[in-house]
Every structure is written in C-alpha cells, then in structure tokens.
Amino acid sequence: MTEPLLSAQALVKRFGGLLATDNVSIDVMPGEIHALIGPNGAGKTTLVSQLTGNLRPDTGTIRFAGRDVTRLPLHARVRLGLARSFQITAVLRDFTALDNVALAVQAHRGHSFRFLADVRTDRSLRDPARRGLEAVGLGARADTLAATLSHGEQRQLEIAMALAGEPRLLLLDEPMAGMGPEESQRLVGLLRELKSRCGMLLIEHDMDAVFALADRITVLVYGRAVATGTPEEIRADAQVRQAYLGEGTA
C-alpha cells in the first residue's frame, strides 16, 4: 500500500470548554479527493486550520509527505507543498488578479529578498500566473483589481493562487460557496482534472459536487469523525443519514 500524503492522528483541539476537534484521525492518499462534510459548526474549518498550521492542535500528530509537520509553522508547510483556500475569501484586494497569482508563484521561487528588479516584467512569474488565471477561467480579468471582482470570481482567484505553487495537497474550504451554478460546474471539472496532480481535502456543502468528486468522504459531527467511507458507503450509512444527510435524501 502506498503511504498517505497526509495523515493526521488523534487530533484534539479545545476552545475553552468547547471540544472543536475530538480525537480525529484522517488521511489523504496521493491523487485522492477526500471530502469532509458535516453540519455547520462541526469543526471542519478548525480541523483544516490545524492541518495547515493556522492553529496548533492540543494533542495529536500530523504527518505530511513523509515527515512530522505538527510543529512546523504555516509558511514552512506551504513550502512542502500544502496549499489552502479559505472559507472566507482571502485575496489581496489592493492587487490585480494577475498580481495575486504572480505573488503566489513568487512564494515558490526561492526567497524574495530581491530589491531592484521589477516584477511586472518578470516573465518567470507573470507567464505561469497568466496560465493559472486561464485555467480557472479568469484569463480575461487579469488586470482587474481583486477587490472589484465578483464574489464567485474571487473564489476562482483563490483556487488559482492555491494552485500556483503546484501543491501536492490542496485543502479547499467550501470553494463553491457563493458561486453560481455555471462557475461551480467549471470548478468541479477543474478539480477533477487536477486530481492526477495533487491530493485534495475538500470541505463542501454542495452534496452534488461532493458525490461527483470524492473518492472517500468523512463525516464530522460535533468535532468527531462519525464515519469514513466511499460515497456509496456514506450514502448507505444509517448513522450518517440520521445525523446529517437527513432521512430520505438518498
């Protein structure tokens, strides 16, 4: 069996009295889309934040690409090939769409202690950035200020930024939220294409997208992983249907 790309063991995270992550173990295989679903407040974002390093778990370990990254800071994990898109859109609003992606490319081109050369004419940054924008369907909006992009476009931009570093693992926190049906469709297509290149942990409330894309699904309820399995298994799981999908959905 191949080794998982990412593997978290027995993570626990408390916020005061609230057990937001309750002894969760989860892994993502190379080339796999592992979906994480669960009701609002189940602790999905909290879990992902621990995987990326935005939050530190109280106990538990996280291994990524064969090494223990539990104590590694966020930016160092990104260097290893871990990329994230945020549930609440986080783009650089004062920069153009192209600048946003070019900065994401730059993050993976060694250090940025370069003080004189103009990035605006740096083809080693701009060309891949342009291709990245085109891949998510934003090619025509390259020179638009990120702040003035529509909400759906900003989500697409986030994906382009996350992909710019050619990550090995992509953590997507509700990427379709706020997208129109057409944009969602395109994103589903894009993610399916990307699958061969990187593993994904996908948080999503859009069940059509989840069942269309996921190889495995983990269901999180009140901070606990109540079930993990193939989409068929999850659909059939009585506990899951009761707790989350609601009887009669399947």
Added chain:
Amino acid sequence: MLAALRTPRGAVTALLLLLMAALPLLTQAFDQRYLLSVGTRIVIWSIAAASLNMILGYGGLVSFGHAAFFGIGGYAVGILSANGIQSGWIQWPLALGVAILWAALIGALSLRTRGVYFIMITLAFAQLVYYLSSGLEAYGGDDGLNISRSRFGGLVDLRDKASFYWLCLILLLATLWFSSRLVHSRFGYVLRGAKSNELRMTALGFPVFRYRLAAFVIAGAFGALSGILLANDGAYVSPAMMSWVKSGDLIVIVVLGGIGALFGPLYGAITFFAVEEFLKPLLDLLHRGWGEYWQIVFGPLLVIVALYAQGGIDSLLGRRHD
C-alpha cells in the same frame, strides 16, 4: 520618460526637482541664504520621511519611533567626532552599522506585535534612546554636543553650504530611486501584500515576519543617513532631534505627502516646513505672540487633509499608476 512629463504629476515633479537642483544658485542670486538652510532641512527630512514611507507606506507598519534613527545616526557621528575621529569614511559606515543593529533588535521585538501595540512599543524604544542620550553627560547630556563636520578629504567640503545641500539632494534622489525600485520588486510586493492581507501572504508561504524585519532594517539605515546629515547640517547633535514630537512630525509628513506615494515624502516635507516658516510670521503679523501656536492652526489643517485628501498632496496630482 518624456511621456511622464505630460502628466500633471510628472510635470510638477520635474519642475520641482529642477528648482531644487538650482536652489543654491537662486538663493545666491537673490541673496536669500536663509532659504538655502530651509531647503537643506527639507531635503534631509525628506530622506527621513522617505525611509519611514518604506515601512509605513508600503508595509503598513506605523512606527512611532522613527526619529530614533535621526539620533542614532547623529550621535554616532557626534561621539566619533568628539573622540577625534573626523573622517566621514569611518563615521558614516559606523553610524549606519549601529542603526542597522538597533533596527534589527527593536524590529525583532516590536514586529511581533500589531496595531496600537506596535505604535506604542516603537515609541517606547525611541524614548529609551532619547533618555539614554540625555544621560550621556560626557557628550553634553541634555544640552547636546557641538561637533565638527565629517571630513571627506578633498572630495567634498561639508562646511560649504551649497556643496552640502547638493550632497543631501543627491542622497535624497538615491533614496527615492531605491524606493521606486523597491515598490515593484519581489521584496516590495511581499511587503505590500502583507499590508493588504497578512494571513493570505502567510498561507501562500511567505515568512512575513522576516520580510518586515528586513524592511524595518532598511528603513532604519536610511533614517540614520538623514540623522548623519542632520548632525552635519547644524554641526550639532542633541536629544531633541529624537524626541517623540519629531517621530510624530515624520508621520505627519508622510501622511501629508501621500502614504505610499513615491514623492509623497518630498511634497510632505516641503509643505510641512513651508507652513512652519510662513504660518508663524503670518500669525505673528495678526497678533504678536500668536506665531508660537502655529501648530494649533496646522493641526486642524492636517485633519482636513486626512479627511478630504486621503492620498495626501500626491493625490491632488491625479491618479497613481502602480
């Protein structure tokens, strides 16, 4: 280049620089030597403001202790001079070196904080240097220290007002040139990106702290350069050059000129000193003694700029393209 002259900003800036380059000749022709000393002060303060603009304007880091670098640059020159080391070739690099070390130290401590805490801690460190310098009894304590100007062999005589002015102007242009490259460099983009959205930049893989620290050190070095010049301008250093009021004045100049605008520090410094020079006599003319309170008039003026011209004076010259 020539096309840039056709925009209002380009034309005004070009005219201004031309005037500034010719200032020693003009003041001589019209026998207004006092104006040359005002011009020198404006140029030196512009360097300081430009250095603050690097962290405040591009990085969004509101340092309220930037005048400390006036003092560190100035006192390094002063103390060396008092100990018989007059060569600028030794004084200036040493002064810059001390400033860099100091900036690295306080940057490493203060950049871990945000917002108001950052403002307070940079202020606190600057006050620390201020009181340290007041305590230097061997070097004049509160009264300050008369020094002789740095010597550069036969290259340039800093005692000559015109030569000194031109040297300051060249250093200002070099500072602005560097600043203009910095904004659009990889480093500058990281700095500006972190101002826009720190979390995002970290999640992209940038160790933001390191870049901010480097920016802080660079700004400190240019700040110290202006301190070195200030000491040579008056042949005198004193704790007053780094009082918190001066740090505040520097922020005012940056905001007035236009935060993050390339020539903003220059516009800001010119306006600041012009107001100081002309508002005082004007108020005194209205009523003797009122001149002392020029800042009471200047304060509300500033508020108006902050409220109605958010990009400062720079924004009056049209949209920026960067």
